[in-house]
Amino acid sequence: MTPPFAEQLNLRLCHRCKYASPMDNGPSHCARCMAPLHYRKPGAITRAWALTLAALVLYVPANTLPIMRTSALHRDSTTTILGSVVELWQQGAWDIALIIFIASVGVPVTKFLALGYLLVTVQWRSTRSRKERTQLYRLLELIGYWSMLDVFVAGLLTALVQFGPLGGIEPRPGILYFGLVVVLTMMATLSFDPRLIWDTGKANE
Amino acid sequence: MNDAQANKPAPPEIQRRRWHVSLVWLVPLVAALVGLSMLFRAWQDIGPTIEIRFATAGGLSAGKTPVQYRDVVVGRLTELKLSEDHSGVIGTVELNRSGEAFTREDTRFWVVRPQIDASGVSGLETLLSGGYIAADPGTSSSTSKSFEALDSPPQIIYDQAGSRFQVEAGDLGSLSVGSPVYYRRVPVGQVVSYGLADSGESVNIEVFVSAPHDRQVTDTTRFWNASGIDLDLGTGGVNVDMQSLVALVTGGLAFGSPPEDRQQRPPAGADARFQLFSNREQAMAPQKGPSRKIRMRFTQSLRGLEEGASVGFIGKTIGTVSRITLDYDSEGGNFPVIVEATVYPRLMGNVYQKFLQSSGQDEGGGAARELFAGLVGEGLRAEARTSNLLSGKLYIALEVYPDAEPATMDSSNRGISVPTRPSGLDRAQSQLINLVDRLNKVPFESIAANLDSGLAELNQTLEQINDEVLPATLTTLGGVDRLAARMETVLASLSTALGSAAEAFAADSPEREQLDRVLNEVERMSRSVRQLSDYLRRHPEALLRGRDQQDRSDLRP
Numbered sequence: 122m123t124p125p126f127a128e129q130l131n132l133r134l135c136h137r138c139k140y141a142s143p144m145d146n147g148p149s150h151c152a153r154c155m156a157p158l159h160y161r162k163p164g165a166i167t168r169a170w171a172l173t174l175a176a177l178v179l180y181v182p183a184n185t186l187p188i189m190r191t192s193a194l195h196r197d198s199t200t201t202i203l204g205s206v207v208e209l210w211q212q213g214a215w216d217i218a219l220i221i222f223i224a225s226v227g228v229p230v231t232k233f234l235a236l237g238y239l240l241v242t243v244q245w246r247s248t249r250s251r252k253e254r255t256q257l258y259r260l261l262e263l264i265g266y267w268s269m270l271d272v273f274v275a276g277l278l279t280a281l282v283q284f285g286p287l288g289g290i291e292p293r294p295g296i297l298y299f300g301l302v303v304v305l306t307m308m309a310t311l312s313f314d315p316r317l318i319w320d321t322g323k324a325n326e
Numbered sequence: 327m328n329d330a331q332a333n334k335p336a337p338p339e340i341q342r343r344r345w346h347v348s349l350v351w352l353v354p355l356v357a358a359l360v361g362l363s364m365l366f367r368a369w370q371d372i373g374p375t376i377e378i379r380f381a382t383a384g385g386l387s388a389g390k391t392p393v394q395y396r397d398v399v400v401g402r403l404t405e406l407k408l409s410e411d412h413s414g415v416i417g418t419v420e421l422n423r424s425g426e427a428f429t430r431e432d433t434r435f436w437v438v439r440p441q442i443d444a445s446g447v448s449g450l451e452t453l454l455s456g457g458y459i460a461a462d463p464g465t466s467s468s469t470s471k472s473f474e475a476l477d478s479p480p481q482i483i484y485d486q487a488g489s490r491f492q493v494e495a496g497d498l499g500s501l502s503v504g505s506p507v508y509y510r511r512v513p514v515g516q517v518v519s520y521g522l523a524d525s526g527e528s529v530n531i532e533v534f535v536s537a538p539h540d541r542q543v544t545d546t547t548r549f550w551n552a553s554g555i556d557l558d559l560g561t562g563g564v565n566v567d568m569q570s571l572v573a574l575v576t577g578g579l580a581f582g583s584p585p586e587d588r589q590q591r592p593p594a595g596a597d598a599r600f601q602l603f604s605n606r607e608q609a610m611a612p613q614k615g616p617s618r619k620i621r622m623r624f625t626q627s628l629r630g631l632e633e634g635a636s637v638g639f640i641g642k643t644i645g646t647v648s649r650i651t652l653d654y655d656s657e658g659g660n661f662p663v664i665v666e667a668t669v670y671p672r673l674m675g676n677v678y679q680k681f682l683q684s685s686g687q688d689e690g691g692g693a694a695r696e697l698f699a700g701l702v703g704e705g706l707r708a709e710a711r712t713s714n715l716l717s718g719k720l721y722i723a724l725e726v727y728p729d730a731e732p733a734t735m736d737s738s739n740r741g742i743s744v745p746t747r748p749s750g751l752d753r754a755q756s757q758l759i760n761l762v763d764r765l766n767k768v769p770f771e772s773i774a775a776n777l778d779s780g781l782a783e784l785n786q787t788l789e790q791i792n793d794e795v796l797p798a799t800l801t802t803l804g805g806v807d808r809l810a811a812r813m814e815t816v817l818a819s820l821s822t823a824l825g826s827a828a829e830a831f832a833a834d835s836p837e838r839e840q841l842d843r844v845l846n847e848v849e850r851m852s853r854s855v856r857q858l859s860d861y862l863r864r865h866p867e868a869l870l871r872g873r874d875q876q877d878r879s880d881l882r883p
Contacts, residue, residue: 168350175354178361198390
């Protein structure tokens with residue numbers, strides 16, 4: 122027993138003010154805030170795919186390029202994300218290594234996989250475990266910004282560790298790409314419409 | 327109305343979808359472009375990969391150690407592994423695009439580590455940052471993929487202007503790589519490398535002289551060892567010669583030209599070879615030129631003559647004794663000593679030069695032999711002389727004795743043989759022996775017998791004197807006695823005459839009384855004269871005016 126769809130009740134949800142606007146008088150604009158009304162987010166799947174792919178492409182330089190340059194008394198070293206994880210792990214700081222690994226590798230990869238899974242299943246009009254998929258989407262929204270941890274760490278260190286000739290930390294291009302990856306995945310998550318998961322049920326009924 | 331409204335959004339929706347498709351897909355397109363451009367740049371930046379073989383991996387770490395040239399990173403060590411025979415470490419280095427010059431075949435690599443030596447401290451920055459691989463591109467046109475790292479940093483990097491010279495030395499002394507090279511005490515270069523010659527007989531030292539100074543090195547330049555202190559104790563006091571403290575510690579070389587060759591000469595070629603002299607004096611000495619062997623045959627013992635003893639020509643050292651051997655002369659039954667010496671005719675100076683000019687020969691041929699043959703004809707003889715009375719060391723002196731017995735050089739022998747002459751000491755010895763021999767021949771016994779008979783005659787003579795001469799002498803002495811007695815009576819009469827003269831001056835004689843009176847008169851007169859003079863001193867005007875009345879009484883006696 123599934124509840125009726127908004128379309129069946131001749132209603133459309135406003136994206137901006139979440140007002141369930143009746144479609145009786147046939148307007149294409151929200152009766153309350155005059156925002157354009159759509160039955161589903163327009164071009165959701167295409168946008169989500171495009172942004173996910175862009176993030177995936179940018180994820181490559183984000184990992185291969187150095188994110189930080191640490192200089193201390195003639196000792197210059199540039200670190201990539203994975204390099205710093207390995208270094209921290211070797212130095213015994215496995216807890217910090219684990220946090221960084223989860224934040225910078227685990228979360229983005231999870232997002233790519235999850236988004237890809239959601240998009241593919243929606244396109245295939247799969248009806249299996251729709252509830253879990255919706256939960257997965259909520260999770261995506263929740264963890265999305267935690268990946269910015271790396272960017273914040275780099276920003277903080279850059280601001281704090283500036284000792285002139287004695288030493289200092291500078292950001293390197295890798296962190297920019299990483300930030301772009303995070304932003305693009307979040308945008309992809311936003312542009313996806315979770316209601317599409319349930320649209321398949323209508324066809325079955 | 328409803329239909330119209332339903333139809334209305336339909337066409338724009340299709341249009342919008344088209345627009346959205348193209349716009350959203352721009353994002354991954356841009357991302358892909360950025361990624362591709364980076365990939366392209368990274369691919370463009372990848373330079374050649376080379377392998378460097380190190381003795382140890384000390385100070386190196388794979389993935390971190392950079393390859394630097396003039397403090398610019400031109401590559402990075404990516405991998406370190408043991409060589410297959412475990413005799414070294416092979417490091418894989420990825421060079422940058424700009425590092426292509428470092429694949430030239432003669433490129434040198436070495437590990438920079440902190441180094442402290444007498445000439446300074448270097449590589450101190452690597453104490454904190456860890457070592458790095460320094461590179462020095464070569465000039466070769468062919469490239470290579472594998473290199474051998476140097477054990478120590480090279481002293482000269484490739485584009486440093488200057489010239490390299492080979493200096494051949496008997497031994498290395500205290501020189502080492504990096505030892506300074508001085509020209510007029512200005513440090514102008516350093517020792518770059520050294521190694522034994524293939525024959526093992528000498529040490530080849532490679533010297534680098536930097537650019538403006540390398541033209542001071544000409545083909546007449548002499549190199550000498552400037553290490554240590556040269557102490558010269560002469561009549562003018564103590565003279566200490568030292569190039570610098572650094573040279574004292576690390577050793578050093580100096581070069582210069584002898585005064586007669588100071589005029590402008592073209593610089594020596596880059597591969598010129600020089601000989602290293604042990605000190606400045608030797609280096610500046612005139613060139614010895616080619617050597618000649620001379621041979622001398624002495625008949626006396628030459629104890630004290632050693633190989634290396636000097637050979638002097640009229641006081642000037644022209645060579646050294648090279649060999650002393652004993653021979654057996656079956657005809658004379660004696661053991662002559664054969665002395666061979668190496669002499670440098672050029673050291674004879676003008677003697678040789680003038681001979682060469684007059685004979686029109688050059689020194690390559692038998693000119694020296696002819697010169698010696700001529701000199702022998704004029705009386706040149708070799709003589710073993712004592713150079714040091716304490717140690718009894720001998721040297722060979724070649725002197726011309728015009729009165730010597732005529733001799734000629736053995737013409738059958740190709741070498742130069744100089745006739746000999748016993749030394750002064752030997753001659754003195756033989757003369758002494760002659761003297762003793764002659765003394766032995768003196769007939770001492772007959773002389774003694776003659777002397778005996780002479781003495782007996784003397785005895786007889788003395789007896790004669792006693793018997794005849796002495797009595798006559800006694801009578802003469804009696805005459806003298808009598809003369810003395812007569813002299814005594816003369817003296818007695820003289821004393822009575824003197825006694826009468828004394829009586830005349832006795833106290834109560836009239837002559838004495840008269841004398842007393844005269845003396846009193848004189849005394850009074852002198853007193854009145856004194857009074858007059860006193861008055862006149864007090865009253866000089868009295869001479870003109872006469873005496874005052876009141877004063878008159880004063881003068882009254």
